[in-house]
Amino acid sequence: MSYVTFQDVCKYYHMGSQTIAAADHITFSIGQGEFCIIVGPSGAGKTTVLNILGGMDSCDEGTVLLDDRIVSNMNEKALTAYRRHDVGFVFQFYNLVQNLTALENVELASEICSAPLPPEEVLHSVGLGERMDNFPAQLSGGEQQRVAIARALAKNPKILLCDEPTGALDYSTGKTILKLLQDCCRNMNKTVIVVTHNQALTPMADRVIHIHSGKVSRTEENNHPIPVEQIEW
Structure with missing residues (x-):
């Protein structure tokens, strides 16, 4: 059963006469207690997706749900409560x-x-x-x-959102932090979503969502995620 759902989510930015789709009809779902990695190159739209899910930004089209609640319909007051009670944020800089x-x-x-x-x-x-x-x-x-x-x-x-959480750390420290996040997911049954540009991390995830140019290029389910200690990059 889906815990997080994006259905045809769009986010547009206007630069002069040009319209840029940071999120272009993005659709995916994530199960409760999953460790999910959203991966893609810089500028692909990963952080836009994370900000919309975290209630820090709104979508222009589509539907966002968390635990059967429609986040995309919330007003500012409801979004403030949502950010306060339902979402944990971990950023690249602490x-x-x-x-x-x-x-x-x-x-x-x-x-x-x-x-x-x-x-x-x-x-x-x-x-x-x-x-x-x-x-x-x-x-x-x-x-x-x-x-x-x-x-x-x-x-x-309900969800832990991590935007490049190892970006400011050296290799071994980054691995330690990723293991901590993986352990939080497993031991506390938290839904953990990590945004990264590092493709090498994907084997540790239950689900991998690939984003490119504002679109989901593919989604993978991994029935046998491996411990981060076994990953090298």
Whole structure:
């Protein structure tokens, strides 16, 4: 059964007299608890899809559903609540509040949602039990990204949206972060959607959606995803 559905979704941008379709009749579905990778070259429309699903942008045509709720019909007030309660975001750059500790950054997210997870427990689960009182400047890039993931998970969201989450990290740290995301999917039954340009990551996903020039070029289901430790790029 589909948990996330895009049906003929279009998003247009106007530059002078020219109209550019960042999303051009995009259709796909993702099951609950799946680890999904949306892959494609830079400028293909991947982030546009993620922003529409996350309620940060709206589509001009088509239908977007999450757990049978029609996201594409929501007004601004409903979208604000949707972003607050249902969606966890992890970005390439960690977007942490620099003058708050790791714990306080996570608490900030847990205080704005309806059914949060305990911040201390979530930080332990991402391997930062000993670093809760450190400020972002005292943490490595990988540790800061772990705080960002903990912040997203503390909201207990329905979906976790990750936009190039390893883009600012070195190879081995990036692998560690991807393993953490894969483990969150498996151990917490979270629907995790990762946007990347790196084709080599696709074997770790349950579902791969290829986007090119604003269109879905193909979708693959993988019945035997492999651990990220076995992937090299």
